[in-house]
Amino acid sequence: MASLSSSLTYPSGYSVAFSPVNGIRHRSLSFLSASPKGLKADELCVRFQRKFGRSSVIMQDGAIVTNSDSTESSKSSLKGLKEEVLSVLSEEAAKVGSESDGQNQSTVSITVVGASGDLAKKKIFPALFALYYEDCLPEHFTIYGYSRSKMTDVELRNMVSKTLTCRIDKRANCGEKMEEFLKRCFYHSGQYDSQEHFTELDKKLKDHEAGRISNRLFYLSIPPNIFVDAVKCASSSASSVNGWTRVIVEKPFGRDSETSAALTKSLKQYLEEDQIFRIDHYLGKELVENLSVLRFSNLIFEPLWSRQYIRNVQFIFSEDFGTEGRGGYFDHYGIIRDIMQNHLLQILALFAMETPVSLDAEDIRNEKVKVLRSMRPIQMEDVVIGQYKSHTKGGVTYPGYTDDKTVPKDSQTPTFAAAALFIDNARWDGVPFLMKAGKALHTRRAEIRVQFRHVPGNLYNRNTGCDLDNATNELVIRVQPDEAIYLKINNKVPGLGMRLDRSNLNLLYSARYSKEIPDAYERLLLDAIEGERRLFIRSDELDAAWSLFTPLLKEIEEKRRIPEYYPYGSRGPVGAHYLAAKHKVQWGDMSLDQ
Ligand SMILES: NC(=O)C1=CN([C@@H]2O[C@H](COP(=O)(O)OP(=O)(O)OC[C@H]3O[C@@H](n4cnc5c(N)ncnc54)[C@H](OP(=O)(O)O)[C@@H]3O)[C@@H](O)[C@H]2O)C=CC1
Numbered sequence: 001m002a003s004l005s006s007s008l009t010y011p012s013g014y015s016v017a018f019s020p021v022n023g024i025r026h027r028s029l030s031f032l033s034a035s036p037k038g039l040k041a042d043e044l045c046v047r048f049q050r051k052f053g054r055s056s057v058i059m060q061d062g063a064i065v066t067n068s069d070s071t072e073s074s075k076s077s078l079k080g081l082k083e084e085v086l087s088v089l090s091e092e093a094a095k096v097g098s099e100s101d102g103q104n105q106s107t108v109s110i111t112v113v114g115a116s117g118d119l120a121k122k123k124i125f126p127a128l129f130a131l132y133y134e135d136c137l138p139e140h141f142t143i144y145g146y147s148r149s150k151m152t153d154v155e156l157r158n159m160v161s162k163t164l165t166c167r168i169d170k171r172a173n174c175g176e177k178m179e180e181f182l183k184r185c186f187y188h189s190g191q192y193d194s195q196e197h198f199t200e201l202d203k204k205l206k207d208h209e210a211g212r213i214s215n216r217l218f219y220l221s222i223p224p225n226i227f228v229d230a231v232k233c234a235s236s237s238a239s240s241v242n243g244w245t246r247v248i249v250e251k252p253f254g255r256d257s258e259t260s261a262a263l264t265k266s267l268k269q270y271l272e273e274d275q276i277f278r279i280d281h282y283l284g285k286e287l288v289e290n291l292s293v294l295r296f297s298n299l300i301f302e303p304l305w306s307r308q309y310i311r312n313v314q315f316i317f318s319e320d321f322g323t324e325g326r327g328g329y330f331d332h333y334g335i336i337r338d339i340m341q342n343h344l345l346q347i348l349a350l351f352a353m354e355t356p357v358s359l360d361a362e363d364i365r366n367e368k369v370k371v372l373r374s375m376r377p378i379q380m381e382d383v384v385i386g387q388y389k390s391h392t393k394g395g396v397t398y399p400g401y402t403d404d405k406t407v408p409k410d411s412q413t414p415t416f417a418a419a420a421l422f423i424d425n426a427r428w429d430g431v432p433f434l435m436k437a438g439k440a441l442h443t444r445r446a447e448i449r450v451q452f453r454h455v456p457g458n459l460y461n462r463n464t465g466c467d468l469d470n471a472t473n474e475l476v477i478r479v480q481p482d483e484a485i486y487l488k489i490n491n492k493v494p495g496l497g498m499r500l501d502r503s504n505l506n507l508l509y510s511a512r513y514s515k516e517i518p519d520a521y522e523r524l525l526l527d528a529i530e531g532e533r534r535l536f537i538r539s540d541e542l543d544a545a546w547s548l549f550t551p552l553l554k555e556i557e558e559k560r561r562i563p564e565y566y567p568y569g570s571r572g573p574v575g576a577h578y579l580a581a582k583h584k585v586q587w588g589d590m591s592l593d594q
């Protein structure tokens with residue numbers, strides 16, 4: 001043990017003092033670090049958390065404490081841990097050192113493939129700017145827009161500048177920061193299947209990288225039929241030669257098990273699995289990220305998280321607008337593929353998984369995939385589908401789905417679906433997991449509702465009325481808008497009588513936290529840059545998700561099941577209520593005290 005206590009000073013002036021920790025954990029090592037460039041211990045701690053996993057590194061009394069059980073340390077020994085720590089510190093030291101001599105620095109080149117498109121303008125460039133504003137991007141980075149449209153750098157900057165916004169709480173120097181950011185954005189026009197055009201891009205990227213270690217991130221913001229062409233060209237003609245190359249792939253990842261497997265196979269001709277970052281932007285939403293924190297860091301929830309106490313769980317997604325502008329895409333997919341098979345199912349998996357071994361990506365994804373593989377095949381009679389029709393309200397006529405010019409007049413594509421799913425494992429046996437997703441409904445929201453069982457032998461039954469369901473506790477995790485977590489409890493109305501009412505223990509984010517919540521794409525882009533895979537979908541998760549939904553989708557499409565029509569702006573088809581009632585459930589979002 002004694003040999004582990006040491007102190008080291010790097011040529012850059014970076015110094016580290018190590019000592020084994022007694023009393024915190026058997027295999028822990030603490031170290032203090034000091035850098036002449038002022039890299040603070042807490043910044044270094046974040047870097048270590050990213051490398052070793054968030055739970056394995058903490059700050060304690062100004063020192064960084066790490067634990068060899070949760071690191072990659074081959075021998076799981078303190079010596080191995082020290083070597084790992086030293087290797088990360090050497091990288092830091094090299095960075096700090098090279099700031100003075102200008103060599104060996106690394107740089108990140110981010111290429112937005114499909115830069116002229118909707119998603120790039122609406123989400124990707126604004127997220128990159130927000131990261132830049134928050135100083136989360138590496139010191140050396142370049143952003144390239146790539147698409148077929150002819151544009152100059154200046155035209156790209158003009159286009160991008162229209163969608164950049166400053167956070168409400170971060171307006172200081174925002175204009176200046178935007179200018180600086182736009183100067184780092186460039187454009188290259190090219191075909192998605194042209195090696196030659198990607199080689200030209202490569203040359204431009206190299207010019208910007210100026211001999212530094214090159215790390216390259218390609219964001220495929222293009223229609224899925226050209227994913228493989230673009231990956232082929234990017235990987236063979238514009239990959240990094242001395243750093244990493246990663247590719248973010250946007251959904252849809254196929255239309256069913258077969259097409260998804262074919263896509264994965266094609267991508268893997270050119271990329272390793274750990275280079276592929278399949279994005280599901282719902283995993284980047286603050287309240288979805290918080291789900292595990294809520295559950296695993298609060299003693300009051302985890303013991304209740306099973307069939308013993310939970311009656312049903314509901315995952316609800318609704319939008320108060322139709323497919324306006326995206327009908328062409330949507331008609332080929334429908335709401336089940338667009339929302340349920342990915343966003344809602346991913347949330348369900350996170351909600352229902354067993355405690356992972358650690359917060360590392362593979363441990364979490366291992367648990368999620370087990371949930372997906374334990375799911376019972378979905379029965380057609382447990383599914384309701386709907387499509388919105390035109391509706392006139394207050395003198396305004398709202399279009400029906402098939403009024404969209406990009407949608408075939410006789411389309412039966414569902415714009416609404418509700419389903420009852422079951423997880424056949426010991427924890428969740430018999431608990432209905434209800435999903436509901438729809439477009440052109442009366443409100444925009446995404447939430448998780450956990451309805452608890454009745455209180456056995458409840459002394460207050462007579463005070464709570466005859467509808468027992470209305471007297472049970474409900475935990476609501478409102479993902480958006482107005483992010484909140486609230487728990488419905490029964491409470492005595494103050495006064496001399498004994499009257500109970502329902503009240504909310506309410507954590508409303510806007511009241512509790514002054515900081516604006518980052519957009520999901522910010523978190524995901526940062527994770528991809530930092531190589532954190534926890535919030536991205538692994539190929540076996542994707543296979544399991546498709547295995548669950550493919551038979552259902554085939555049945556709906558082959559039997560040409562007719563959707564139930566619902567008026568634009570309504571609460572959706574009434575069939576959804578019958579489905580819930582069949583499983584002895586009431587939709588939480590329909591109750592009077594939502
Ligand atoms: N928009 C959104 O809100 C969301 C989008 N997505 C996914 O993200 C990706 C990008 O979405 P989005 O920006 O809306 O897509 P777009 O339809 O706007 O396409 C992006 C760009 O790709 C090029 N492109 C479009 N169609 C073709 C084609 N048939 N052949 C070759 N190039 C084409 C165009 O650029 P150019 O002509 O200049 O080459 C276009 O600007 C898609 O996979 C989509 O499913 C996922 C979630 C939400």
Ligand SMILES: O=C1O[C@H](COP(=O)(O)O)[C@@H](O)[C@H](O)[C@H]1O
Nearest residue numbers: 281319326338339343446480520
């Ligand atoms: O992936 C998709 O998500 C959006 C909804 O995302 P949100 O973050 O605005 O809630 C949905 O409109 C779109 O149809 C779908 O493809």
